Amino acid sequence: MATSAAPTAAGTEHSATGSAATLLTADDVAMTYRTRRREVTALRGLSLDIGAGEFVALVGRSGCGKSTLLRLLSGLLPATAGQIRVAGQPIDGPPRQARCVFQDYAQSLLPWKTVAGNVRFGLRHAYEPAEGGHDERVAHYLDLVGLGHAADRYPWELSGGMQQRAAIARALAARPQLLFMDEAFSGVDALSRAKLQDVLLHAWAEEGLTVVFVTHDIDEAVYLADRVVVLHPEGRGVLADVRTGLPRPRGQVTTRELPEFLHHRRELLQLVLD
Amino acid sequence: MTTNPTVTRTTGAVPLPATPDAISNESSRTAGAPKRRPWILRALRSRAFGWLVFAAALVAWQRYATANPSPRYATVTDVAVQWWDQILGGPLLTATLQTLRTMLIGYGVAAVLAVVIGVLMARVRLVYVLLEPPLELLRPMPISAVIPLLILYLGIDDAMKISVVALAAFFHILLNAYSGAGSTHRTMMDTARTFGLTWRQTMAEIVIPAAAPSIFVGLRSALAASLVISVVVGMIAGNDGLGHLLMIQQQSFQVTDLIVGAVTIAMLGYALNAAFLFVERRVLHWHFGATRTHD
Numbered sequence A: 001m002a003t004s005a006a007p008t009a010a011g012t013e014h015s016a017t018g019s020a021a022t023l024l025t026a027d028d029v030a031m032t033y034r035t036r037r038r039e040v041t042a043l044r045g046l047s048l049d050i051g052a053g054e055f056v057a058l059v060g061r062s063g064c065g066k067s068t069l070l071r072l073l074s075g076l077l078p079a080t081a082g083q084i085r086v087a088g089q090p091i092d093g094p095p096r097q098a099r100c101v102f103q104d105y106a107q108s109l110l111p112w113k114t115v116a117g118n119v120r121f122g123l124r125h126a127y128e129p130a131e132g133g134h135d136e137r138v139a140h141y142l143d144l145v146g147l148g149h150a151a152d153r154y155p156w157e158l159s160g161g162m163q164q165r166a167a168i169a170r171a172l173a174a175r176p177q178l179l180f181m182d183e184a185f186s187g188v189d190a191l192s193r194a195k196l197q198d199v200l201l202h203a204w205a206e207e208g209l210t211v212v213f214v215t216h217d218i219d220e221a222v223y224l225a226d227r228v229v230v231l232h233p234e235g236r237g238v239l240a241d242v243r244t245g246l247p248r249p250r251g252q253v254t255t256r257e258l259p260e261f262l263h264h265r266r267e268l269l270q271l272v273l274d
Numbered sequence B: 001m002t003t004n005p006t007v008t009r010t011t012g013a014v015p016l017p018a019t020p021d022a023i024s025n026e027s028s029r030t031a032g033a034p035k036r037r038p039w040i041l042r043a044l045r046s047r048a049f050g051w052l053v054f055a056a057a058l059v060a061w062q063r064y065a066t067a068n069p070s071p072r073y074a075t076v077t078d079v080a081v082q083w084w085d086q087i088l089g090g091p092l093l094t095a096t097l098q099t100l101r102t103m104l105i106g107y108g109v110a111a112v113l114a115v116v117i118g119v120l121m122a123r124v125r126l127v128y129v130l131l132e133p134p135l136e137l138l139r140p141m142p143i144s145a146v147i148p149l150l151i152l153y154l155g156i157d158d159a160m161k162i163s164v165v166a167l168a169a170f171f172h173i174l175l176n177a178y179s180g181a182g183s184t185h186r187t188m189m190d191t192a193r194t195f196g197l198t199w200r201q202t203m204a205e206i207v208i209p210a211a212a213p214s215i216f217v218g219l220r221s222a223l224a225a226s227l228v229i230s231v232v233v234g235m236i237a238g239n240d241g242l243g244h245l246l247m248i249q250q251q252s253f254q255v256t257d258l259i260v261g262a263v264t265i266a267m268l269g270y271a272l273n274a275a276f277l278f279v280e281r282r283v284l285h286w287h288f289g290a291t292r293t294h295d
Helices: A010-014 A066-073 A115-124 A134-144 A160-173 A190-207 A218-224 A259-273 B020-029 B039-045 B047-067 B076-087 B091-123 B125-138 B143-154 B158-182 B186-194 B199-237 B241-251 B255-283 B285-293
Strands: A022-034 A039-051 A055-059 A081-086 A098-101 A178-182 A210-214 A227-231 A238-243
Touching: A022 A066, A022 A210, A039 A066, A039 A081, A039 A210, A039 A238, A055 A066, A055 A218, A066 A178, A066 A210, A098 A160, A098 B186, A115 A134, A115 A160, A134 A160, A134 A190, A160 A190, A190 A218, A210 A218, A218 A259, A227 A259, A238 A259, B039 B047, B047 B076, B076 B091, B076 B255, B091 B125, B091 B158, B091 B199, B091 B241, B091 B255, B143 B158, B143 B199, B158 B199, B186 B199, B199 B241, B199 B255, B241 B255, B255 B285
Parallel strands: A055 A210, A055 A227, A098 A178, A178 A210
Antiparallel strands: A022 A039, A022 A081, A227 A238
16 A cells, blocks of 8 residues: 555656756754844854755754745845755745645645645746646546545545645645655654655655655654755754665655665664654 | 643543634544544534524514513514515615615725725825825714705705715725735735736736735725615604604604614625625635635
8 A cells, every 4th residue: 555656656656866957955054043042053154055856854853944045045034144046046935836745734735725726826836837728637646645525625635645645635735846845744654654655655756746845753854855965953954865776666665665775764763852 | 722631531421612613623534533522512603503493483472472462562473464465566675775875885885985095194204104194083072963954955855865875885995995905925026026016917917816815804894884874864854764764763653663773784784795705715715715715
């Protein structure tokens, strides 16, 4: 059941990154929060290049600034120093070619619209206008995340995992080049989570996306990504940048049993814990 | 609130619930077989029982008024017959329509203005800074204190009456629109930003729908206020409407007609509220659904 949604052959082409053009660049970025009494530097001296088509996971201990970094990269928060560029252009606010999937799906989906209505919202506010009729595009994205049967239901009638799938379908309907995900799967139960991971990998392979995925779960990072970026615990930039290169397509059972998976898992856990 | 079974199960008697609603919610949620209430308690809790008591009171009034005729009060049947005669035509119908018209125009003007100003105040700092001082000074002023001033400037015709009703309704809606539009969840606003919505699209597609439940709370209390004020302003201006009609009847001691007028206002209020709830259930069906499934 879970493996059926895993990436098809198209997914293997993706893993041959490295030669791809840089899509997202963070150049010596810093973020300092100013309160009336003091200044708190959440992040400084961070530089990162992400190529088109990559699947990158950002991990690190809590308080390392990984969510701050994602808000900076997605343009929701202006950096206090340094520069972020998308396709070579310095950003000033959320870049047009990016969409976000938030952890708090219940506050992100529009409760007054059905699941199909939410996907239609993504189509209406798309980076690239959809080809073909709206209805068939809606059906396409709902099928892509396995929600074809729930089109006419309201988000609050669905389980957490299904709501997050609807949020992914809505983001994909906007045909972004970049997808930012902030702890997107931490609010759902373990089984739904495994299903969501495979839905995401499938969609990534199908839609030719670049994904930046913030998580505190090392297993999830290794399972999903080709590249795991570990942030320094005190917000001093990148601690390690690990290219895992696990074979695709990935399967919840087989991939997690691979010696390379266990090797990277151990390596990354030690990096995060020490 | 929950009654602990080990403590309360002493005799066969059912302990009287402290607050009936809290208990009924509790028992409908617990998975164990809910104890079926004795029929007498179920009957006492039904809405029909309340109406039955009301009907009994009417019967008692009727019998008393027939047994002790007096010009100081009227029988229920007299009131009913009079009402039926007058509502089909004549001064009562005219007055009702005049009051209803004043009320609906004033309410409509207030609704549009208050929603627009409330949303702008919540979302545009400059509008808030400019409008907060005058509105905060105007708000606590009793509407009756403003009427003489408005009569001076606007006379005693439609312009004045509609303004008074609009003013009375305005603040109920404004405060709720303001707080609703100001409390859109951050993730919802981030969603709007990342999907590249313009300011106007964000207002129309995110902020106003999200504020709709709050706006409806304001619209509902404003509806009640509008009806009261549209009757009162007719009394003060003294030229038309139900308020004016009631004053004339009071002066000529027509008790039956006075009661007929009061009954008409009550029924008008009931009908307006029912219509409001009908619209609200349709517009906010998603909200009622979402809050019902939420724990």
